[in-house]
Amino acid sequence: MATIEIRSVLHAYEFSKPTSCPDTIVFIHGWLNSRGYWQPIISRIGVDIQCLSYDLRGFGESQASTHSKNARELLTSSNLTPNYGSYYTSDVTHSFESLYTPAAYAQDLITLLQKLQIKSAWLVGHSLGGTIALWAAAKLPDTIKGVICINSGGGIYLKEAFEQFRAAGQKFLQVRPRWLSQVPLIDLLFSRTSVARPLDRHWARQRVIDFVVADPEAALGTLLESTTEEEVNTLPQLVAQLVQPVYFLTGAEDKVMEPKYVRHLASFHSSFQYSGDNVIEIPNCGHLAMLEQPDAVSNEIRRLVAQHSSGA
Template sequence: MENHLFTQKVNGINIYYELFGDKSNKPVIVLVHGFLSSTFSFRRLIPLLEKDFTVLAIDLPPFGKSEKSTRFKHSYHNMSIIMIQLLEQLHISKAIFVGHSMGGQICMYAALQKPELVNGLVLLSSSGYLKRMAKPLIYSSYIPFFHLIVKRRLEQQGVEHNLLNVVYNHSLIDQEMINGYSEPFLDHRIFMALTRMIRQREGDLPPEDLHKIKTPALLIWGEKDKVVPVSIGKRLHQDLPNSIFIALENTGHLVPEERPEEVYTHILNFLCNQRMNLE
């Protein structure tokens, strides 16, 4: 059986990724997950996309199976640099970037930093306009063993509770989904890395930077999104000069889990309308 699962050292950090297809004869599509998530969130979308694309799904540090380093600066800028460098190591010079939630913000950072790499942007309920963490929380993150407070807070919320908040159709939530979103948190080091992220994550891109992104962009939102409301998507649509906005009825925040077929179809239509080569 062909191996699709890989780990590669990028800028001193072990990065986990999944690669499906032969990048020599199919266009590359890069999947970037959201906060507290991993490549697992694209499990229903990948089988559809790999019919037409070489699919590269990445676990951003410290999430999923990527390294939970206490040396890495967990900023959006650095995460996007890691992503860019991984593509360079894999000899990928151009790709379509698909980002969910926080991953959408990372993709926009990449498009701003290296526009020649990003052939198209697909933003699935992307985060937008978030400021830095409040200063009291940033200062608190320096308290010894603060990571235990982070761990306790996440445990109190629980994965199932969080899934109920991000998925509109609760019948989709089964044990496989709960296990998949729980697995990364079995590694205790993630809480120390998340503590660093609290103090190191800069804010989302401001409108003046969004205006500079000329890359064609498709924005897909769930109308019932409780995490990143549809109003954020419409605002991003206004600030991204070359964008299209689509809202899906009866859909929550976890768009690639809830509506993979519709996302796949909209991506194909978007790329065809942009006359991008899919051969």
């Protein structure tokens, strides 16, 4: 692991070895996740294409100094019991000054690409990471050659549903007490959430760790900022203006971002045509495609990048 400073926060990132391919694939994780979720994919395609994965600001090991010590300790120990009580106040819904919008995270990504001198990249984003990838592609079209969104879609704002989602999300984030790790078989719960089939216990445990170590402001800020009416309604316009190829991989059994919402957002891109040519549905797959179906996801990424690299 290496680190690089962006917005006064040390961002953790990892590079695979250089290859003859002129492009770099940059992986962007989703909400309450971290860069490690991409390892099953990178282990399969990293031999052919150089890969970059990193932790978003406030997640994984990309933490502000006031929070990084707790995060590092949790990531390297079996104790999942930090005390975040001091972070939560009655003013948890205060303004985040646009630090946690998808566009702000896209700017972080652009800074990362520039500092690492990456001149040609494909972006692969999961869930929230897909939205960040779309924003970055709009801001940096000369460098970003294409986008692959995984379990990522939307673009339809349903007021009541989104208000309920935000309220539930805020309550969910506040339930991170010291005794969490003492709950019997807590990792089994995380192994079954949002997936079509239970995950391996290793990944379930990683989900618990990422849930607990996420910086409270970043976790809440990204939840609120990515689900505003303006943000949701902007997504289709964003996709429509992109000149790069944009593809959407969706899990057939994804209950978090259902295939119909993925297809809706994909339909605004010129490559959708009339039959959804830019949508690939993966069978027996929920919301964590890179962990549930790594072979299928890897094969599609390799195929799509090669297809456009060869000018096909």
